[in-house]
Amino acid sequence: MRRISSNMPIMDNRFRMAERDFQKDRLQRGIASSRALGNLRDDPLAAAHITRLDSAEGRTSRYLQNTEVVKGRWAQAEGYMSEAVSIVQRLRELSIQGASGTYARDDMAYMATEVDALVAELAQVANAKGGDGRYLFAGDDGATPPFRAETSRVPGMGPDTVTGVHYSGDLGQSRIEISDGKSVEVNLAGNSVFWAEHQRVFGATDAGDLRVEEENRFFIDGKEVVLEAGDNAPTMVRKINAAGAAVKASLDPVTGSLNLETTIPHQIWIQNSEGSVLSDIGILGNAGSRPPANWHPDATVSGGSLFDQAIALRDALVEGDQEKVGGAVVGGLDKGLDSLLRNLADLGARNERLEFTSNRLGDEKLALTGWKSQLADLDLTEAITELNMLDYAQKAAYQIAGRVFQTSLMDFLR
Secondary structure: OOOOOOHHHHHHHHHHHHHHHHHHHHHHHHHHHOEOOOOHHHOHHHHHHHHHHHHHHHHHHHHHHHHHHHHHHHHHHHHHHHHHHHHHHHHHHHHHHHOOOOOOHHHHHHHHHHHHHHHHHHHHHHOOEOOOOOEOOEOOOOOOOOEEEEEEOOOOOOOOEEEEEEEOOOOOOOEEEEEOOEEEEOOOEHHHHOEOOOOEEEOOOOOOOOEOOOOEEEEEOOEEEEEOOOOEHHHHHHHHHOOOOOEEEEEOOOOOOEEEEEOOOOOOOEEEEEOOHHHHOOOEOOOOOOOOOOEOOOOEEEOOEHHHHHHHHHHHHHHOOHHHHHHHHHHHHHHHHHHHHHHHHHHHHHHHHHHHHHHHHHHHHHHHHHHHHHHHEOOHHHHHHHHHHHHHHHHHHHHHHHHHOOOOHHHHHO
């Protein structure tokens, strides 16, 4: 026969009481913090899910902040580009008036004064800064003014008249991540936004007998082109056209020179990395010169910016040359306006896509927050009900224990 100690039911009862106390304490801590998990050991699987959801929610919040930054900069750039459109439209109106033949030379000089003021205003627009103090149209070099104005004396105008505006920014684009594996360009390159015509570059020498002796590397509009030993001129043309830049290469059928022409209006940007082939065929000049002013001295370069067209209009009005005003100048302004509107439409399309991404990220953040709430947050109604039930059970257990375990000291002395 097995002897059962009278201490066993007492110890068992104490264990059950302590277990209920622990459960009540856990519920009370959960109600105070509104959290279902006080410790990882409460539910390790749910804790692992919550950790991953916290990480995903943090990334989504960061992406949302990035989209707001980009939308803000693009909104500012769009405003300045719209102002530039208004300026160019006014320049075009003045050019049509000047070419009508109904104004005297003095009247055309007055128009030139207004055009000169519009040129200065257009240069200020192109050098606009964003809310963070960085230039909007400088490419990746947001700390440097993208356009540099040259001034000198022009007969019939003031002493500090703008005679040329040159791009001194960068072609690179700073990018910001807006979702996993997806990023967008933040800044814009001014030598594309404010360019008017297709640029053409004609090499200075015959490239027909070219044979590459060693590996050459160069970049056209940021796209790398690699020439290997043994490549000839047709191979170089093919590799340039296949690089993905908005530039078409060809060999001149008469001179045999390498010709480059943009497929959309912008300034060609060539950076030499390794080798001297481009210098040998008369495309690039001094190795130490910085693009875009690194053309070979004998290369023929054509195609101008909006500033070139506006300055040409002012000079033609000063000279009273109605034929020039109504011919090449109006045509150049029309091309510049078309290019500016195309860039503005492209920015609007990108902004629309960014808005879709922003909305999706907002919905995704709400979904992650709801999912995490289901795992981490405590159902207060259920928790309070369970706590009351435990409390009632605990009181009943104490009452029953008091009636069952009535052994006194006299029972042990008998």
